[in-house]
Amino acid sequence: MSNQPSSHHSSNQSPSRGFFRSAIKEWGRKWARRKWRRQLKKAQVNRTGLLANIGQAAWQNGIRVAGSDTVWETLTTLSGQSGTVPAATHAAQSALQDKTVAYQEAEKQWNGKLQGASADILSKKQAYDELHRAILAQHEADRTTRSRLEAIQREVESLRGNESTAAISDHTQDPERQIAAREQERHKLVDYLTQVDSYLNSVQPQLATLQEQLEQASAHEQQLSEQKKAELTDLGQGIRALEQQLKGLSSQQNELSGKTGNLIRELGQLIVNEGSDAPALLESLGLLRAHDDEMRRLEETLASSREESSQMPRGTMAKFFLTIVGVPVFFFIFIFGGLTAFHMWQSWFEMQSIQSGIKSALQPSISPYLNHPLKNNPAYRLADRLAAARDKGDEKAAKNTLLDICKKIHLGIYTIDNKQILAGAERNDKDFYLYDFQRGILARSYIDRNVTGMPAHNRLIAKLVFKTDQNNTFDQAFRELLAERYQDAVAHPDRPENFLPLLIDGLARHEVTPHSLGELTSRSIDQLDVDDIQSFLIFLDFFVPAPPEHEVRSTVGSFSLSTPVYASSLCDKIAGKEAKSYWEKGSSLLPDFMEKLPGKAVGVAAKGLGNSMSVLGVLGDILILRGIQLEIRPAGGLVISLPHTNKSRMDDSLPTYQFTAVATFQCEVSAEVAKCGWLVGKSIPENGPLQNVEITWDFSPQIGKRVAFHDADEFIANTRMLTNENGKAAVTLRAMPCPAQDGTLWKDDFHKVTASGRFVSAQIPSPLSSLGGPVSTAISMLPGFYEIVTGGRKAYSTLDVNYHENEPGNEQY
DSSP states (O other), X not given: OOSHHXXXXXXXXXXXXXXXXXXXXXXXXXXXXXXXXXXXXXXXXXXXXXXXXXXXXXXXXXXXXXXXXXXXHHHHHHHHHHHHHHHHHHHHHHHHHHHHXXXXXXXXHHHHHHHHHHHHHHHHHHHHHHHHHHHHHHHHHHHHHHHHHHHHHHHHHHHHSHXXXXXXXXXXXXXXXXXXXXXXXXXXHHHHHHHHXXXXXXXXXXXXXHHHHHHHHHHHHHHHHHHHHHHHHHHHHHHHHHHXXXXXXXXXXXXXXXXXXXXXXXXXXXXXXXXXXXXXXXXXXXXXXXXXXXXXXXXXXXXXXXXXXXXXXXXXXXXXXXXIIIXXXXXXXXXXXXXXXXXXXXXXXXXXXXXXXXXXXXXXXXXXXXOSTTTTSHHHHHHHHHHHHHHHTOHHHHHHHHHHHHHHHTOOEEOTTOXXXXXXXXXXXXXXXXXXXXXXXXXXXXXXTOEEEHHHXXXXXXXXXXXXXXXXXXXXXXXXXXHHHHHHHHHSTTSGGGHHHHHHHHHHTTSSSOOOGGGTTTSOGXXXXXXXXXXXXXXXXXXSOOOOTTOSSOEETTEEOOOOOOOHHHHTTOOOOOSOOOOOGGGGGHHXXXXXXXXXXXXXXXXXXXXXXXXXXXXXXXXHHTTEEEEEESTTOEEEEOOOOOOOTTOTTSOEEEEEEEEXXXXXXXXXXXXXXXXXXXXXXXXXXXXXXXXXXXXXXXXXXSEEESOTTOHHHHHEEEOOTTSEEEEEEXXXXXXXXXXXXXXXXXXXXXXXXXXXXXXXXXXXXXXXXXXXXXXHTXXXXXXXXXXXXXXXXXXXXXXXXXXTTSOOO
């Protein structure tokens, strides 16, 4: 009885202990066998080396054994061949070095020649361009002089007529003296034109000579490039042939070395098999025998370990793996899978929250100029609306915003046939109001981003309103005036009369180069632009007469805005309902401003400013001329890929490309005549193309190296031309041959293309008349008016020239 429990306990526990003990021992045996197999593999490699040592010793000492004659004969043959390969390799390497040095020297010499040729081309091109600019300047002087001659002719005719004499009575009381002075000026200008013509005729041969020299220099450079390419190509082919030869010799040497090594080991194995007592081989054979004994011991040990593993009970390792590894892995997978699923759900939930927050939080970046204390003032909010309409290209939204602006200042809006759009402070048709087609012109101009530089805009006011030529002084003083008006408005932003300067400032903060009116005297003038809406608002705030309060008929100072008398049924629709207007408040600053003008300019400016009809005539014609649109086709720009050809740069058959400028007049109403109001008697031009608009082309950076004007002899015609009857003027470019047809680098040269359009009084004395309507008497007496007003119209496009180049350090052809 006492032995049974012990027997029972042994039968339940010993299989478990044997199972684990056997599995652990088997893991030890497996680890040891892995180590022994690695040692055997390394021993096999070492034995091959020992055989090679035995064979090499036998070869060097001339030891032969039975069956080794064939090996000896083959080794003797290979030994003779291996002696010729190194000699050939050395000769090829020496030749390659010589060829490489010759290539580098030739490339250096050709580069020096090409640099000299390029410097020669540059000097000749500079001389050619300098003469071109001189000719262009003389043509400009000729055009300006002829424009002045025509203006003098009109002024003389006006002075000789009774009506014209009355129109200009504010300029002088002695018409005869004025006529004599203009005749004297005319004779001087005619003499000057004769000198200009003589100069232009005298420089034509010189220009032709420079053109011929430039072409010859370019042809010489092309010839040098082709010669360089030919010589370097020959040298390069020789270098590549030698490199290919060296590659073959290297392969041949490797093949001989492999065959020799195999035969040496074969000779060593024959000596081991046959045995040898040669003293030179005793040490090597002893090392091989010791090595083979160690390999046999490892093989016996490995076989014994495998025998022990084969006697282990079946399934021992499977049970051990399932018990020790399988169960923990199962629980790990279960726990990890649950955690992973939880984290995936948590990440998805957080991502949804983040995306929801991003959608609600993301706002467009705000310019620092738009974040200011008065940003919620109605004037600035209306400026924001205009800018938003421009960003969307929404002309209708811009027109609606202009309507709200006019409502703020009580400025009425009427159609050209007197239909009321908005009732303002006007009492009848003799007061100032806005025509609806002018609202459309201003909206479209703003959407198209038509702007004028601040100096050019102030020059327009100086010429047309103040009738002074002191442009620089006027520009500085007027910018100070605008800044002063703005500061006054900022001090009292809630006053209705300060709405306009705040609105002008709000629009300035949305320009491409944003600024504030408070910076007009501190910022660079190149960074200051004025859009057409700002220009109109400036006229309103300073120069346009406002209707007096509670009066039926309007007067401004001592000047009556009288117009022809109409039947009451024709113009009586023009009647507002507001008690007062909120423009012309800036005019109170003008007396102090005019004191800053030098000398006689003060008196002239006072006369020009005092004539209210003249101011309204100027404004009317300016607003009409704002309907002139200019664009470049193709609007998206050109992409020119330089051709792979051996043609000369001067070959007219090279590919050509065109930029076309299109000038048109666009207005909601056309070919109509205003019968009521301050624009009475003026006809609106017809919509359509504009002929004889002067187009000036500019490419930045300048073209000439990769692309050039197709007709290089007509330099002036290429850069300055008149539109045809379809309103078009085209410039043709010729693509030069690709500089590196075999190059691996793809390069791009980008150019900005600008077309500036303007009416020129030398060609078109009365642009508005030519468009279909008369100009005001005040404007017709101002030479250069059309150039001043229309000179700001610009269109932009791009030019992308792409071509191949060689990588730096490689030959350039």
